[in-house]
Amino acid sequence: MRRADVDTRITRVYREEWTRIVAGLARRCGDVGLAEEMAAEAFASAVERWPGEGVPPNPAGWITTTAYRKAIDRLRRESFRDVKQREALMLHDPEPPESTGIIDDDRLRLLFTCCHPALSLEARVALTLRIVGGLTVEEIARAFLMQESAVRQRITRAKAKIKTSRIPYQVPAPDDLPTRIDGVLTVLYLVFNEGYLASGPGVPALRSELTIEAIRLVRLVRELLPDDEEVAGLSALMLLSQARSPARLSPTGELVRLDEQDRRAWDREMLDEGLALVDGLRASAPGRYSLLARINAVHARAADADETDWSRIVELYEHLERIDASPVVTLGKAVAMAERGSPEQALRVVESLSDALADFHGFHVTRAELLRAAGRVPDAVAAYDRAIAAAGNDAEIVHLTRRREEIAMPPAPGTPGATTNGESR
Structure with missing residues (x-):
């Protein structure tokens, strides 16, 4: 051997x-x-x-x-x-x-x-x-x-x-x-x-x-x-996330964004188990993992990316900010805000996190996507460069490189452009 x-x-x-x-x-x-x-x-x-x-x-x-x-x-x-x-x-x-x-x-x-x-x-x-x-x-x-x-x-x-x-x-x-x-x-x-x-x-x-x-x-x-809400919430969060694994890599090994995934490939058994756990959570005083599970449940219940209830996701992130405030949580809320129809407001929120998340690759990915949506191509290309430099694995680097090249080298006339990323993972 x-x-x-x-x-x-x-x-x-x-x-x-x-x-x-x-x-x-x-x-x-x-x-x-x-x-x-x-x-x-x-x-x-x-x-x-x-x-x-x-x-x-x-x-x-x-x-x-x-x-x-x-x-x-x-x-x-x-x-x-x-x-x-x-x-x-x-x-x-x-x-x-x-x-x-x-x-x-x-x-x-x-x-x-x-x-x-x-x-x-x-x-x-x-x-x-x-x-x-x-x-x-x-x-x-x-x-x-x-x-x-x-x-x-x-x-x-x-x-x-x-x-x-x-x-x-x-x-x-x-x-x-x-x-x-x-x-x-x-x-x-x-x-x-x-x-x-x-x-x-x-x-x-x-x-x-x-x-x-x-x-x-x-x-x-x-x-x-068995009665701990956060344990159930974390279990649901893991199941709902893991259920998407079959669709998260392309045949060439590129990371596939949530809005581009083939949802028919998602693991239905895991989804059903995770959604059942979310449905069993109490409505009052949810914790960190319970809220993250609810956010993932919104994605899981949408037949396709266009049907995602982004307003509900913004509400859940705002609740999460109140009980577990962090720059990463605010970054997630900004992504949802952009998808809800407020990309300019979302970009302002993201820019305010530049000091706190300067070394976090997810910040540069989100910023690049929002700059791209705003038509600020040179700034978006620079942000993609930062994101690529901070990326931790080849699949993500390939994905980000493709996204960068799509705007650095504009497609032929008539080719539809890509939208912002709702949840790249």
Whole structure:
């Protein structure tokens, strides 16, 4: 097998199995940091050995066994480790592990361990995206517009805190769940977003292993908190967004805007499940995820882009601004305002966000589209250039380049022009 093919297989196993491998090892050795380190070393061993030895029949099993053996070797060398911990890890127990929480799921326990309130919210998010989401430090830094060194430091300190504070590896008791859920939902949302539109160069634009895992985990959280509106709202938001995945890439690998997607390709089963959740949400005091789910439900219920109720979407964004104000929320409202028929007003709103969102590629995409609609071609071309420079994956770069070229090199007379983008994702 060619080296490139081996590297592709290793990358695939990493993306699909990383969380399961780390979670299972963490249960066995009781040390999240050790589990992550040994899993990483096992993948490094695969990179070194598989090109010569060939890819094993069960690649994930090979990684798991190798990581487990490395953990044993590490514990044998470290005499200061607790004797009982070493003995427990070295014993081969074929019986299922004793339940350590309400729901017996290694990955859910790992999620709650990384999101423990003893850690700062920033540390919880960074650590969970790294260990549970399997994102690289570079990807996390890009998502938060931070330096990689700062992200790496947060993760290192968080793992040390878990170890020194003896934070238990378990799903919390029912009475403790309400105080733990906000950080968990934040992390699951960020994991889903990275999969929905990946931010790293050289990776697929759509990382279904992340979106599917986020959906799976939030469903488990719903079993823990069946009456929590925000949990249901986040679940609905993910389902309605993921349902569009079959139509989000063209055959040539270009990102397809929402208004250009073939809605017949959307996953009807996911849409129905998400819409049912939205219909079950209470009308009073909606939260952030509930409102975002309602916005996505408006898109889902429109037979085509022209039938989208943009006035309703503006109303929902205005409500979201009142309870969770942020420049990104205002940017979303501006897009809806433009589609409702107020592109000039929307452009003024977007321009007011230039300082707050100078490094956010979505700002430059939206600004380029609005400048394009206003007929300010040179400014739009420059904005597209900024958006392309800040884009995080090839599919989006191809899409933005095409949009730029359409106005930089005007089409032949009689060719219809494109409209502004309502929701490019």
